[in-house]
Amino acid sequence: MRSDAGAAVRMTDIRTMPSGFAGLASDSREVRPGYLFAALPGTRADGGAFIADAVRRGAAVVLGLPALRGEAEARGARFIADTNPRRRLAEIAADYFGAQPKIVAAITGTSGKTSVSVFLRQIWEQEGRRAASLGTIGLLTPAEQIKLVHTTPDAITLHRLLAGLAREGIDHLALEASSHGLDQYRLDGVRIAAAGFTNIGRDHMDYHPDFAHYLAAKLRLFELVAEHGVAAVNADAAHADVFIRLARQRNLKLVTVGASGGTLRLVSRAPDGAGQRIEIACDDIIHRVNLPLVGEFQAANALLAAGIATGLGDPPARVLAALELLKGVPGRLEKVAYGRGASPIYVDYAHKPDALETVLKALRPHVTRRLHLVFGCGGDRDRGKRAMMGRIAARLADRTIVTDDNPRTEDPAEIRRGIREGCPDAMEIGDRAEAIRVAIAALETGDALVIAGKGHEAEQIVGDIVRPFRDAEEAVKAALAHGGRADS
Numbered sequence: 001m002r003s004d005a006g007a008a009v010r011m012t013d014i015r016t017m018p019s020g021f022a023g024l025a026s027d028s029r030e031v032r033p034g035y036l037f038a039a040l041p042g043t044r045a046d047g048g049a050f051i052a053d054a055v056r057r058g059a060a061v062v063l064g065l066p067a068l069r070g071e072a073e074a075r076g077a078r079f080i081a082d083t084n085p086r087r088r089l090a091e092i093a094a095d096y097f098g099a100q101p102k103i104v105a106a107i108t109g110t111s112g113k114t115s116v117s118v119f120l121r122q123i124w125e126q127e128g129r130r131a132a133s134l135g136t137i138g139l140l141t142p143a144e145q146i147k148l149v150h151t152t153p154d155a156i157t158l159h160r161l162l163a164g165l166a167r168e169g170i171d172h173l174a175l176e177a178s179s180h181g182l183d184q185y186r187l188d189g190v191r192i193a194a195a196g197f198t199n200i201g202r203d204h205m206d207y208h209p210d211f212a213h214y215l216a217a218k219l220r221l222f223e224l225v226a227e228h229g230v231a232a233v234n235a236d237a238a239h240a241d242v243f244i245r246l247a248r249q250r251n252l253k254l255v256t257v258g259a260s261g262g263t264l265r266l267v268s269r270a271p272d273g274a275g276q277r278i279e280i281a282c283d284d285i286i287h288r289v290n291l292p293l294v295g296e297f298q299a300a301n302a303l304l305a306a307g308i309a310t311g312l313g314d315p316p317a318r319v320l321a322a323l324e325l326l327k328g329v330p331g332r333l334e335k336v337a338y339g340r341g342a343s344p345i346y347v348d349y350a351h352k353p354d355a356l357e358t359v360l361k362a363l364r365p366h367v368t369r370r371l372h373l374v375f376g377c378g379g380d381r382d383r384g385k386r387a388m389m390g391r392i393a394a395r396l397a398d399r400t401i402v403t404d405d406n407p408r409t410e411d412p413a414e415i416r417r418g419i420r421e422g423c424p425d426a427m428e429i430g431d432r433a434e435a436i437r438v439a440i441a442a443l444e445t446g447d448a449l450v451i452a453g454k455g456h457e458a459e460q461i462v463g464d465i466v467r468p469f470r471d472a473e474e475a476v477k478a479a480l481a482h483g484g485r486a487d488s
Contacts, residue, residue, distance in 0.1 A: 152181025295362025390422020
């Protein structure tokens with residue numbers, strides 16, 4: 001996997017525009033002669049403090065709040081004033097880079113964004129289209145995988161990537177729309193043909209002042225959909241009615257899915273080995289699908305991806321048939337190994353209360369004995385969710401080990417203490433690799449283990465040190481050491 005820095009160089013199309021600048025930057029260190037520098041207000045630093053540095057490096061134009069005009073012009077730069085410079089930057093970036101894939105579908109929600117975007121890409125690929133997906137696990141194209149810093153990249157990076165995809169012949173893109181990205185106008189200027197809503201719960205309360213603000217950020221996606229575009233909603237989710245109402249107000253083509261859905265209605269679902277059998281009603285026809293994925297939430301994610309595809313015009317029968325060939329997403333209830341007695345070991349990204357509850361409930365029907373859990377919580381993030389997640393573990397898992405996730409600058413023991421307020425009977429092992437080894441050593445026939453919180457991540461952040469660490473790799477090593485095997 002390459003980083004987006006490399007992608008930026010490869011996909012950049014530097015050209016002189018009629019507006020008179022040769023490139024875009026919101027970080028003064030990236031400014032080159034002739035660039036526009038966006039002096040954006042931020043939570044940690046104010047871009048206005050870097051105008052002098054940007055001009056010294058060659059910035060010809062500065063974009064910022066009206067109050068910054070004097071600073072910019074005093075240093076000889078042309079100034080573009082805007083009361084919402086983030087949105088203006090996104091619009092400028094869209095014009096500057098120009099091309100975008102013909103069809104862009106964006107997915108928002110607390111959980112499931114990655115799975116829906118990857119499933120949608122797979123459906124399109126089965127239809128013979130050149131498609132890509134973009135989000136938490138990176139930018140995936142037919143040719144490569146590129147690591148991204150943010151789920152929804154900053155506006156300049158995002159529009160640079162869109163233009164690069166279009167030049168490479170990618171005409172369909174499924175991307176994740178995070179609440180941060182929507183709140184910070186990173187998606188403005190993207191020609192969004194379809195939007196999808198998965199679900200909503202507690203998340204990012206370290207950023208959003210309250211749930212109402214978080215919900216409003218998610219709703220912005222449905223305001224950005226192109227006129228006469230598609231709005232696909234998981235009708236079973238809490239607050240689905242709010243998204244449905246907005247879609248109707250905008251006269252979007254509404255697609256609803258799930259047990260309460262009107263377009264793709266989930267009639268029945270039953271576990272079947274390592275997958276599930278589902279029946280879906282569409283236009284008075286019952287379609288029977290063998291979905292090779294575990295859990296109700298995976299069925300919901302697959303249905304939402306199918307709903308977006310059908311809303312955009314693909315035949316429902318072909319789309320639903322494509323669900324039988326879906327492959328799981330890395331780090332999303334990914335079976336990575338088997339412990340002693342063929343007990344399955346899963347890795348999942350669940351790092352929020354709703355997501356952890358969903359994963360544990362999804363696995364329970366596939367467990368005949370004990371359900372084991374290893375998890376922790378990230379430092380420098382929402383502290384209120386720690387005891388909540390502990391209570392979920394105590395209620396839904398048979399055996400829990402509380403360990404470290406990414407402590408960052410917080411005291412790891414203090415984070416674990418916060419979790420154990422909700423699950424005082426849990427075992428506590430700070431070393432994550434050791435916690436995984438102890439959990440796997442205890443597995444017996446009929447058990448299952450889920451290692452939650454980090455999913456696909458390839459590193460652990462302790463203090464200011466970023467060290468290589470993959471849950472899947474540690475699980476495989478421990479399984480082999482205790483009479484198990486890797487998943488084939």
